[in-house]
Amino acid sequence: MGKTLYEKVWDSHLVREVEGQTPILYVGRHLVHEVTSPQAFSGLRSAGRKLRAPEKTFATMDHNTSTRSASLDALSPMARIQVDTLKDNCEEFGVKLYDITHKNQGIVHVMGPELGITVPGTVIVCGDSHTATHGAFGALAFGIGTSEVEHVMATQTLRQTKAKMMRIEVRGQVAEGITAKDIVLAIIGKMGMDGGTGHVVEFCGEAIQSLSMEGRMTVCNMAIEMGAKAGMIAPDETTFAYLKGREFAPKGKDWEEAVSHWRELKTDDDAVFDAKVVLDASQIAPQLTWGTNPGQVVAIDQPVPSPEDEPNTTIRDSIKKALNYIDLKAGTKMTDVSINKVFIGSCTNSRIEDLRAAAVHAKGRKVAEGVIAIVVPGSGLVKEQAEIEGLDKIFMEAGFEWRLPGCSMCLAMNDDKLEAGDRCASTSNRNFEGRQGRGSRTHLLSPAMAAAAAVVGHFVDIRYPF
Numbered sequence: 340m341g342k343t344l345y346e347k348v349w350d351s352h353l354v355r356e357v358e359g360q361t362p363i364l365y366v367g368r369h370l371v372h373e374v375t376s377p378q379a380f381s382g383l384r385s386a387g388r389k390l391r392a393p394e395k396t397f398a399t400m401d402h403n404t405s406t407r408s409a410s411l412d413a414l415s416p417m418a419r420i421q422v423d424t425l426k427d428n429c430e431e432f433g434v435k436l437y438d439i440t441h442k443n444q445g446i447v448h449v450m451g452p453e454l455g456i457t458v459p460g461t462v463i464v465c466g467d468s469h470t471a472t473h474g475a476f477g478a479l480a481f482g483i484g485t486s487e488v489e490h491v492m493a494t495q496t497l498r499q500t501k502a503k504m505m506r507i508e509v510r511g512q513v514a515e516g517i518t519a520k521d522i523v524l525a526i527i528g529k530m531g532m533d534g535g536t537g538h539v540v541e542f543c544g545e546a547i548q549s550l551s552m553e554g555r556m557t558v559c560n561m562a563i564e565m566g567a568k569a570g571m572i573a574p575d576e577t578t579f580a581y582l583k584g585r586e587f588a589p590k591g592k593d594w595e596e597a598v599s600h601w602r603e604l605k606t607d608d609d610a611v612f613d614a615k616v617v618l619d620a621s622q623i624a625p626q627l628t629w630g631t632n633p634g635q636v637v638a639i640d641q642p643v644p645s646p647e648d649e650p651n652t653t654i655r656d657s658i659k660k661a662l663n664y665i666d667l668k669a670g671t672k673m674t675d676v677s678i679n680k681v682f683i684g685s686c687t688n689s690r691i692e693d694l695r696a697a698a699v700h701a702k703g704r705k706v707a708e709g710v711i712a713i714v715v716p717g718s719g720l721v722k723e724q725a726e727i728e729g730l731d732k733i734f735m736e737a738g739f740e741w742r743l744p745g746c747s748m749c750l751a752m753n754d755d756k757l758e759a760g761d762r763c764a765s766t767s768n769r770n771f772e773g774r775q776g777r778g779s780r781t782h783l784l785s786p787a788m789a790a791a792a793a794v795v796g797h798f799v800d801i802r803y804p805f
Protein backbone atom coordinates (compact mmCIF):
# COMPACT_ATOMS: atom_id res chain seq x y z
CA MET A 340 0.00 0.00 0.00
CA GLY A 341 1.21 3.50 -0.82
CA LYS A 342 2.09 6.12 1.76
CA THR A 343 0.88 9.63 2.40
CA LEU A 344 3.30 12.55 2.55
CA TYR A 345 2.86 12.54 6.33
CA GLU A 346 3.75 8.85 6.56
CA LYS A 347 6.86 9.36 4.44
CA VAL A 348 8.18 12.11 6.69
CA TRP A 349 7.12 10.21 9.80
CA ASP A 350 8.82 6.98 8.73
CA SER A 351 12.06 8.71 7.80
CA HIS A 352 12.23 10.35 11.25
CA LEU A 353 11.19 7.44 13.40
CA VAL A 354 13.98 6.67 15.86
CA ARG A 355 12.21 4.04 17.90
CA GLU A 356 8.81 2.41 17.91
CA VAL A 357 8.07 -0.18 20.56
CA GLU A 358 4.72 -1.83 21.27
CA GLY A 359 2.97 -0.06 24.14
CA GLN A 360 5.24 2.99 24.11
CA THR A 361 4.94 6.39 22.48
CA PRO A 362 7.12 6.45 19.34
CA ILE A 363 10.20 8.68 19.30
CA LEU A 364 10.80 11.00 16.35
CA TYR A 365 14.00 12.72 15.31
CA VAL A 366 13.70 16.51 15.10
CA GLY A 367 15.36 18.20 12.13
CA ARG A 368 14.88 21.83 13.15
CA HIS A 369 14.00 23.43 16.45
CA LEU A 370 12.79 27.04 16.47
CA VAL A 371 12.78 28.98 19.71
CA HIS A 372 11.22 32.23 20.92
CA GLU A 373 11.32 34.18 24.16
CA VAL A 374 7.96 33.14 25.60
CA THR A 375 8.11 29.34 25.70
CA SER A 376 11.84 28.73 26.14
CA PRO A 377 12.95 30.12 29.56
CA GLN A 378 11.82 27.12 31.65
CA ALA A 379 13.24 24.70 29.11
CA PHE A 380 16.68 26.30 29.30
CA SER A 381 16.49 26.39 33.11
CA GLY A 382 15.58 22.70 33.14
CA LEU A 383 18.63 21.89 31.02
CA ARG A 384 20.85 23.99 33.24
CA SER A 385 19.70 22.38 36.46
CA ALA A 386 20.15 18.91 34.97
CA GLY A 387 23.64 19.89 33.80
CA ARG A 388 22.75 19.11 30.17
CA LYS A 389 23.84 20.69 26.92
CA LEU A 390 21.91 21.12 23.71
CA ARG A 391 22.11 17.93 21.63
CA ALA A 392 22.20 19.84 18.31
CA PRO A 393 22.68 23.59 18.73
CA GLU A 394 23.30 23.91 14.97
CA LYS A 395 19.71 22.76 14.35
CA THR A 396 18.26 25.23 16.84
CA PHE A 397 17.42 28.84 15.90
CA ALA A 398 15.99 31.54 18.13
CA THR A 399 14.26 34.85 17.57
CA MET A 400 12.49 37.49 19.65
CA ASP A 401 9.02 38.26 18.41
CA HIS A 402 6.06 37.98 20.79
CA ASN A 403 6.61 40.76 23.27
CA THR A 404 9.03 43.01 21.44
CA SER A 405 8.06 46.59 20.66
CA THR A 406 7.13 47.48 17.08
CA ARG A 407 7.82 51.17 17.74
CA SER A 408 11.41 51.00 18.87
CA ALA A 409 14.31 48.54 18.62
CA SER A 410 15.61 49.79 21.94
CA LEU A 411 15.45 47.42 24.89
CA ASP A 412 14.36 50.37 27.01
CA ALA A 413 11.07 50.44 25.09
CA LEU A 414 10.06 47.11 26.63
CA SER A 415 7.84 46.55 29.62
CA PRO A 416 9.69 45.03 32.63
CA MET A 417 8.20 41.57 31.94
CA ALA A 418 9.08 41.67 28.23
CA ARG A 419 12.55 42.92 29.10
CA ILE A 420 13.15 39.94 31.38
CA GLN A 421 12.07 37.45 28.70
CA VAL A 422 14.14 39.09 25.97
CA ASP A 423 17.25 39.37 28.18
CA THR A 424 16.79 35.78 29.36
CA LEU A 425 16.62 34.49 25.79
CA LYS A 426 19.79 36.38 24.90
CA ASP A 427 21.66 34.98 27.93
CA ASN A 428 20.37 31.46 27.30
CA CYS A 429 21.35 31.50 23.64
CA GLU A 430 24.85 32.70 24.55
CA GLU A 431 25.26 30.07 27.25
CA PHE A 432 23.94 27.16 25.16
CA GLY A 433 25.40 28.22 21.81
CA VAL A 434 22.14 28.87 19.96
CA LYS A 435 21.97 31.19 16.96
CA LEU A 436 19.79 34.14 17.97
CA TYR A 437 18.18 36.85 15.86
CA ASP A 438 17.75 39.52 18.51
CA ILE A 439 15.83 42.75 18.04
CA THR A 440 18.78 44.55 16.57
CA HIS A 441 19.48 41.88 13.93
CA LYS A 442 18.22 42.58 10.43
CA ASN A 443 16.86 39.04 10.08
CA GLN A 444 14.85 39.19 13.30
CA GLY A 445 11.18 38.53 12.87
CA ILE A 446 8.20 36.39 13.71
CA VAL A 447 9.55 32.88 14.10
CA HIS A 448 7.28 31.49 11.36
CA VAL A 449 8.26 34.21 8.90
CA MET A 450 11.96 34.20 9.64
CA GLY A 451 12.47 30.39 9.50
CA PRO A 452 11.24 29.89 5.94
CA GLU A 453 12.82 33.01 4.52
CA LEU A 454 16.25 32.01 5.81
CA GLY A 455 15.87 28.51 4.36
CA ILE A 456 15.86 26.97 7.85
CA THR A 457 12.56 25.36 6.89
CA VAL A 458 13.08 22.62 4.32
CA PRO A 459 10.87 19.85 2.90
CA GLY A 460 10.66 16.42 4.47
CA THR A 461 11.98 17.40 7.86
CA VAL A 462 10.38 17.42 11.31
CA ILE A 463 10.20 20.98 12.59
CA VAL A 464 9.06 21.91 16.07
CA CYS A 465 8.72 25.08 18.10
CA GLY A 466 7.03 25.93 21.38
CA ASP A 467 4.33 27.69 19.41
CA SER A 468 1.05 26.48 17.97
CA HIS A 469 1.48 28.16 14.58
CA THR A 470 4.51 26.05 13.77
CA ALA A 471 2.06 24.39 11.36
CA THR A 472 3.05 27.20 8.95
CA HIS A 473 6.23 25.35 7.96
CA GLY A 474 4.17 22.44 6.66
CA ALA A 475 3.75 24.53 3.51
CA PHE A 476 7.16 23.15 2.49
CA GLY A 477 6.19 19.51 2.94
CA ALA A 478 7.77 19.46 6.40
CA LEU A 479 6.01 17.83 9.36
CA ALA A 480 5.80 20.88 11.59
CA PHE A 481 3.88 21.30 14.81
CA GLY A 482 3.85 23.18 18.08
CA ILE A 483 5.09 21.61 21.31
CA GLY A 484 4.81 22.42 25.03
CA THR A 485 7.59 23.86 27.18
CA SER A 486 8.55 20.49 28.73
CA GLU A 487 8.82 19.07 25.21
CA VAL A 488 10.99 22.04 24.23
CA GLU A 489 13.41 20.93 26.94
CA HIS A 490 13.24 17.30 25.73
CA VAL A 491 14.06 18.37 22.17
CA MET A 492 16.91 20.57 23.37
CA ALA A 493 18.41 17.71 25.36
CA THR A 494 17.89 14.87 22.87
CA GLN A 495 16.89 16.32 19.46
CA THR A 496 13.97 13.89 19.61
CA LEU A 497 10.36 13.99 20.66
CA ARG A 498 7.80 11.45 21.85
CA GLN A 499 4.86 11.58 19.47
CA THR A 500 1.71 9.60 18.87
CA LYS A 501 0.88 9.09 15.24
CA ALA A 502 -1.99 11.27 14.07
CA LYS A 503 -4.85 10.32 11.77
CA MET A 504 -4.63 11.61 8.22
CA MET A 505 -7.01 13.92 6.43
CA ARG A 506 -6.87 15.18 2.87
CA ILE A 507 -8.44 18.52 2.02
CA GLU A 508 -8.62 19.06 -1.70
CA VAL A 509 -9.50 22.47 -3.11
CA ARG A 510 -10.57 21.67 -6.67
CA GLY A 511 -10.31 24.08 -9.58
CA GLN A 512 -9.14 27.67 -9.47
CA VAL A 513 -10.25 30.58 -7.33
CA ALA A 514 -11.74 33.69 -8.92
CA GLU A 515 -9.64 36.81 -9.42
CA GLY A 516 -8.83 38.58 -6.14
CA ILE A 517 -9.42 35.54 -3.93
CA THR A 518 -6.40 34.88 -1.74
CA ALA A 519 -4.92 32.07 0.35
CA LYS A 520 -6.54 33.63 3.42
CA ASP A 521 -9.97 33.37 1.83
CA ILE A 522 -9.28 29.73 0.95
CA VAL A 523 -8.23 28.77 4.45
CA LEU A 524 -11.04 30.73 6.12
CA ALA A 525 -13.52 28.99 3.79
CA ILE A 526 -12.00 25.63 4.76
CA ILE A 527 -12.26 26.38 8.48
CA GLY A 528 -15.78 27.76 7.98
CA LYS A 529 -16.74 24.41 6.47
CA MET A 530 -14.86 22.22 8.96
CA GLY A 531 -15.48 24.19 12.17
CA MET A 532 -12.86 25.00 14.77
CA ASP A 533 -12.43 21.34 15.74
CA GLY A 534 -13.06 19.64 12.40
CA GLY A 535 -9.42 18.63 12.05
CA THR A 536 -8.86 17.38 15.61
CA GLY A 537 -6.49 14.43 15.84
CA HIS A 538 -5.45 14.72 12.20
CA VAL A 539 -2.53 15.88 10.16
CA VAL A 540 -4.11 17.56 7.16
CA GLU A 541 -2.64 17.48 3.69
CA PHE A 542 -3.92 20.33 1.54
CA CYS A 543 -3.97 19.60 -2.17
CA GLY A 544 -5.80 20.33 -5.40
CA GLU A 545 -5.28 22.82 -8.18
CA ALA A 546 -6.09 25.90 -6.09
CA ILE A 547 -3.47 24.93 -3.50
CA GLN A 548 -0.83 24.01 -6.08
CA SER A 549 -1.37 27.37 -7.77
CA LEU A 550 -0.51 29.27 -4.59
CA SER A 551 2.90 30.85 -4.07
CA MET A 552 4.93 29.63 -1.08
CA GLU A 553 3.68 32.62 0.87
CA GLY A 554 0.06 31.70 0.15
CA ARG A 555 0.74 28.08 1.10
CA MET A 556 2.20 29.28 4.40
CA THR A 557 -0.98 31.26 5.10
CA VAL A 558 -3.04 28.11 4.54
CA CYS A 559 -0.88 25.81 6.69
CA ASN A 560 -0.57 28.49 9.39
CA MET A 561 -4.28 28.21 10.08
CA ALA A 562 -4.51 24.39 10.00
CA ILE A 563 -4.23 24.56 13.77
CA GLU A 564 -7.35 26.76 13.88
CA MET A 565 -9.50 23.82 12.79
CA GLY A 566 -7.91 21.70 15.49
CA ALA A 567 -5.46 19.87 13.22
CA LYS A 568 -2.11 18.72 14.56
CA ALA A 569 -0.34 19.99 11.47
CA GLY A 570 -0.97 21.03 7.88
CA MET A 571 1.19 19.91 4.96
CA ILE A 572 1.51 20.64 1.26
CA ALA A 573 3.62 18.46 -1.01
CA PRO A 574 6.76 20.27 -2.20
CA ASP A 575 7.06 21.03 -5.91
CA GLU A 576 8.91 23.34 -8.30
CA THR A 577 7.39 26.39 -6.54
CA THR A 578 8.91 25.18 -3.27
CA PHE A 579 12.34 24.49 -4.74
CA ALA A 580 12.45 27.83 -6.55
CA TYR A 581 11.57 29.63 -3.30
CA LEU A 582 14.27 27.86 -1.31
CA LYS A 583 17.13 27.98 -3.79
CA GLY A 584 19.94 30.24 -2.60
CA ARG A 585 18.48 30.98 0.82
CA GLU A 586 21.02 31.22 3.60
CA PHE A 587 20.53 27.83 5.30
CA ALA A 588 19.21 25.90 2.29
CA PRO A 589 21.56 23.21 0.93
CA LYS A 590 24.10 24.42 -1.66
CA GLY A 591 25.84 22.97 -4.74
CA LYS A 592 25.82 19.19 -4.94
CA ASP A 593 23.87 18.96 -1.67
CA TRP A 594 21.16 21.05 -3.26
CA GLU A 595 20.83 18.69 -6.24
CA GLU A 596 20.66 15.69 -3.93
CA ALA A 597 18.17 17.37 -1.65
CA VAL A 598 15.86 18.30 -4.52
CA SER A 599 15.88 14.78 -5.93
CA HIS A 600 14.91 13.47 -2.47
CA TRP A 601 12.26 16.18 -2.03
CA ARG A 602 10.65 15.20 -5.33
CA GLU A 603 9.68 11.86 -3.73
CA LEU A 604 7.76 13.66 -1.02
CA LYS A 605 4.26 13.29 -2.31
CA THR A 606 1.34 11.11 -1.36
CA ASP A 607 1.21 7.92 -3.41
CA ASP A 608 -1.90 7.38 -5.53
CA ASP A 609 -2.98 4.35 -3.51
CA ALA A 610 -2.32 5.86 -0.06
CA VAL A 611 -5.25 5.80 2.34
CA PHE A 612 -6.56 8.76 4.36
CA ASP A 613 -8.83 8.53 7.40
CA ALA A 614 -10.91 11.41 6.05
CA LYS A 615 -11.24 13.29 2.78
CA VAL A 616 -12.84 16.67 2.21
CA VAL A 617 -13.38 18.48 -1.09
CA LEU A 618 -14.04 22.18 -1.71
CA ASP A 619 -14.84 23.87 -5.00
CA ALA A 620 -12.41 26.80 -5.37
CA SER A 621 -14.67 28.68 -7.79
CA GLN A 622 -17.31 29.04 -5.05
CA ILE A 623 -14.98 30.86 -2.64
CA ALA A 624 -15.78 34.56 -2.15
CA PRO A 625 -13.75 36.92 0.06
CA GLN A 626 -14.18 35.63 3.61
CA LEU A 627 -14.20 37.16 7.06
CA THR A 628 -15.10 36.04 10.55
CA TRP A 629 -18.20 37.43 12.24
CA GLY A 630 -17.77 35.63 15.59
CA THR A 631 -15.30 34.62 18.24
CA ASN A 632 -13.64 31.57 16.76
CA PRO A 633 -12.01 31.16 13.35
CA GLY A 634 -14.76 28.78 12.20
CA GLN A 635 -17.40 31.48 12.59
CA VAL A 636 -16.87 32.73 9.09
CA VAL A 637 -19.01 34.16 6.27
CA ALA A 638 -18.47 35.42 2.76
CA ILE A 639 -18.40 39.21 2.55
CA ASP A 640 -21.70 39.25 0.64
CA GLN A 641 -23.47 37.24 3.34
CA PRO A 642 -25.22 38.53 6.47
CA VAL A 643 -24.28 37.75 10.07
CA PRO A 644 -25.87 34.34 10.71
CA SER A 645 -28.88 33.87 12.94
CA PRO A 646 -28.91 31.43 15.86
CA GLU A 647 -32.53 30.65 14.98
CA ASP A 648 -31.39 28.96 11.73
CA GLU A 649 -29.17 26.54 13.66
CA PRO A 650 -30.84 23.23 14.61
CA ASN A 651 -28.06 22.05 16.97
CA THR A 652 -28.67 23.63 20.38
CA THR A 653 -25.00 23.67 21.44
CA ILE A 654 -23.99 25.46 18.25
CA ARG A 655 -27.00 27.76 18.56
CA ASP A 656 -25.88 28.78 22.04
CA SER A 657 -22.33 29.41 20.88
CA ILE A 658 -23.63 31.62 18.06
CA LYS A 659 -25.69 33.62 20.58
CA LYS A 660 -22.71 33.98 22.89
CA ALA A 661 -20.45 35.06 20.03
CA LEU A 662 -22.98 37.62 18.74
CA ASN A 663 -23.26 39.04 22.21
CA TYR A 664 -19.50 39.47 22.63
CA ILE A 665 -18.88 40.72 19.12
CA ASP A 666 -21.88 43.04 19.45
CA LEU A 667 -23.52 42.27 16.11
CA LYS A 668 -27.12 41.49 15.27
CA ALA A 669 -28.08 38.47 13.20
CA GLY A 670 -28.97 39.47 9.64
CA THR A 671 -26.65 42.53 9.55
CA LYS A 672 -24.85 42.81 6.22
CA MET A 673 -21.12 42.38 6.81
CA THR A 674 -20.52 45.35 4.50
CA ASP A 675 -22.48 47.52 6.96
CA VAL A 676 -20.15 46.69 9.86
CA SER A 677 -17.79 49.57 10.76
CA ILE A 678 -14.34 49.12 12.24
CA ASN A 679 -12.06 51.52 14.12
CA LYS A 680 -8.78 49.58 14.08
CA VAL A 681 -6.90 47.69 11.39
CA PHE A 682 -3.99 45.33 11.91
CA ILE A 683 -2.04 44.10 8.90
CA GLY A 684 0.56 41.65 10.16
CA SER A 685 1.11 38.34 12.06
CA CYS A 686 2.65 35.04 10.98
CA THR A 687 -0.46 34.44 8.84
CA ASN A 688 -0.18 37.53 6.65
CA SER A 689 2.88 39.73 7.09
CA ARG A 690 5.02 38.61 4.17
CA ILE A 691 5.92 40.73 1.19
CA GLU A 692 3.08 39.50 -1.02
CA ASP A 693 0.61 40.30 1.77
CA LEU A 694 1.95 43.84 2.06
CA ARG A 695 1.84 44.29 -1.71
CA ALA A 696 -1.80 43.14 -1.76
CA ALA A 697 -2.69 45.58 1.02
CA ALA A 698 -0.80 48.44 -0.64
CA VAL A 699 -2.94 48.11 -3.78
CA HIS A 700 -5.93 49.38 -1.80
CA ALA A 701 -3.99 51.91 0.28
CA LYS A 702 -2.36 53.59 -2.70
CA GLY A 703 -3.58 57.14 -3.27
CA ARG A 704 -6.27 56.81 -0.59
CA LYS A 705 -6.56 57.87 3.04
CA VAL A 706 -7.34 55.84 6.12
CA ALA A 707 -10.95 56.66 7.02
CA GLU A 708 -11.59 59.19 9.76
CA GLY A 709 -11.60 57.65 13.23
CA VAL A 710 -9.69 54.56 12.09
CA ILE A 711 -6.20 53.66 13.29
CA ALA A 712 -4.41 51.25 10.97
CA ILE A 713 -1.01 49.65 11.49
CA VAL A 714 1.15 47.63 9.13
CA VAL A 715 3.69 45.33 10.80
CA PRO A 716 6.07 43.47 8.50
CA GLY A 717 6.79 39.90 9.62
CA SER A 718 10.56 40.24 9.62
CA GLY A 719 13.45 42.59 9.05
CA LEU A 720 13.88 41.16 5.56
CA VAL A 721 10.22 41.72 4.68
CA LYS A 722 10.50 45.28 5.98
CA GLU A 723 13.61 45.92 3.94
CA GLN A 724 12.04 44.53 0.75
CA ALA A 725 8.85 46.55 1.29
CA GLU A 726 10.90 49.71 1.70
CA ILE A 727 12.86 48.99 -1.49
CA GLU A 728 9.52 48.74 -3.27
CA GLY A 729 8.23 51.94 -1.66
CA LEU A 730 5.33 50.19 0.08
CA ASP A 731 6.16 51.95 3.36
CA LYS A 732 5.61 55.30 1.64
CA ILE A 733 2.30 54.19 0.12
CA PHE A 734 1.08 53.14 3.56
CA MET A 735 2.35 56.20 5.40
CA GLU A 736 0.98 58.63 2.80
CA ALA A 737 -2.39 56.95 3.25
CA GLY A 738 -2.15 57.39 7.03
CA PHE A 739 -1.22 53.83 8.04
CA GLU A 740 1.49 53.43 10.69
CA TRP A 741 4.57 51.57 9.46
CA ARG A 742 6.11 49.50 12.24
CA LEU A 743 9.04 47.26 13.16
CA PRO A 744 8.70 43.45 12.83
CA GLY A 745 7.05 41.34 15.54
CA CYS A 746 3.86 39.56 16.57
CA SER A 747 2.44 42.93 17.53
CA MET A 748 -1.35 43.22 17.74
CA CYS A 749 -1.92 39.55 16.93
CA LEU A 750 -2.06 38.84 20.64
CA ALA A 751 -2.22 41.21 23.57
CA MET A 752 1.30 40.46 24.81
CA ASN A 753 3.11 43.69 23.91
CA ASP A 754 2.27 47.39 23.60
CA ASP A 755 0.09 46.92 20.52
CA LYS A 756 -3.23 46.15 22.12
CA LEU A 757 -6.80 47.00 21.31
CA GLU A 758 -8.97 48.87 23.80
CA ALA A 759 -12.20 47.44 25.13
CA GLY A 760 -14.94 48.03 22.55
CA ASP A 761 -12.56 48.38 19.61
CA ARG A 762 -13.55 46.54 16.44
CA CYS A 763 -10.56 45.44 14.41
CA ALA A 764 -10.10 44.17 10.88
CA SER A 765 -7.14 41.87 11.43
CA THR A 766 -5.07 39.70 9.11
CA SER A 767 -4.05 37.42 12.00
CA ASN A 768 -5.36 33.94 12.79
CA ARG A 769 -7.27 34.08 16.08
CA ASN A 770 -10.39 36.00 17.03
CA PHE A 771 -11.09 34.56 20.47
CA GLU A 772 -12.63 36.82 23.13
CA GLY A 773 -9.97 39.27 24.30
CA ARG A 774 -7.31 37.94 21.94
CA GLN A 775 -6.18 41.42 20.86
CA GLY A 776 -6.98 43.11 24.15
CA ARG A 777 -9.63 42.71 26.82
CA GLY A 778 -13.13 43.49 25.54
CA SER A 779 -11.94 44.01 21.96
CA ARG A 780 -13.49 42.47 18.85
CA THR A 781 -11.56 40.85 16.06
CA HIS A 782 -12.60 40.07 12.49
CA LEU A 783 -10.14 37.91 10.57
CA LEU A 784 -9.68 38.60 6.87
CA SER A 785 -7.11 38.93 4.08
CA PRO A 786 -4.61 41.82 3.79
CA ALA A 787 -6.46 43.23 0.77
CA MET A 788 -9.77 43.18 2.65
CA ALA A 789 -8.14 44.73 5.73
CA ALA A 790 -6.60 47.60 3.75
CA ALA A 791 -9.90 48.21 1.98
CA ALA A 792 -11.72 48.32 5.34
CA ALA A 793 -9.11 50.80 6.61
CA VAL A 794 -9.75 53.31 3.82
CA VAL A 795 -13.53 52.94 3.78
CA GLY A 796 -14.15 52.53 7.53
CA HIS A 797 -16.29 49.41 7.15
CA PHE A 798 -15.94 46.02 5.48
CA VAL A 799 -16.15 46.08 1.69
CA ASP A 800 -16.47 43.53 -1.06
CA ILE A 801 -13.19 44.12 -2.85
CA ARG A 802 -14.44 42.33 -5.97
CA TYR A 803 -16.35 45.49 -6.91
CA PRO A 804 -15.18 49.11 -7.18
CA PHE A 805 -15.39 50.96 -3.86
Ligand SMILES: CC(C)[C@H](C(=O)O)[C@@H](O)C(=O)O
Pocket residue numbers: 374375402466467468469482750
Ligand atom coordinates in the same frame (compact mmCIF):
# COMPACT_ATOMS: atom_id res chain seq x y z
C1 LIG B 1 2.82 32.59 22.95
C2 LIG B 1 2.61 31.34 22.18
C3 LIG B 1 2.82 30.18 23.07
C4 LIG B 1 1.30 31.30 21.41
C5 LIG B 1 1.07 30.02 20.61
O1 LIG B 1 1.54 28.94 20.92
O2 LIG B 1 0.38 30.04 19.64
C6 LIG B 1 1.17 32.48 20.48
O3 LIG B 1 2.09 32.46 19.45
C7 LIG B 1 -0.22 32.56 19.93
O4 LIG B 1 -0.38 32.75 18.72
O5 LIG B 1 -1.17 32.47 20.72
Ligand code: SF4
Pocket residue numbers: 401402446447448467469685686687745746749750767768
Ligand atom coordinates in the same frame (compact mmCIF):
# COMPACT_ATOMS: atom_id res chain seq x y z
S1 SF4 C 1 2.09 36.34 15.01
FE1 SF4 C 1 0.45 35.75 16.38
S2 SF4 C 1 -0.07 33.66 15.87
FE2 SF4 C 1 1.92 34.11 15.00
S3 SF4 C 1 3.37 33.39 16.50
FE3 SF4 C 1 3.03 35.57 16.89
S4 SF4 C 1 1.37 35.63 18.40
FE4 SF4 C 1 1.40 33.55 17.56
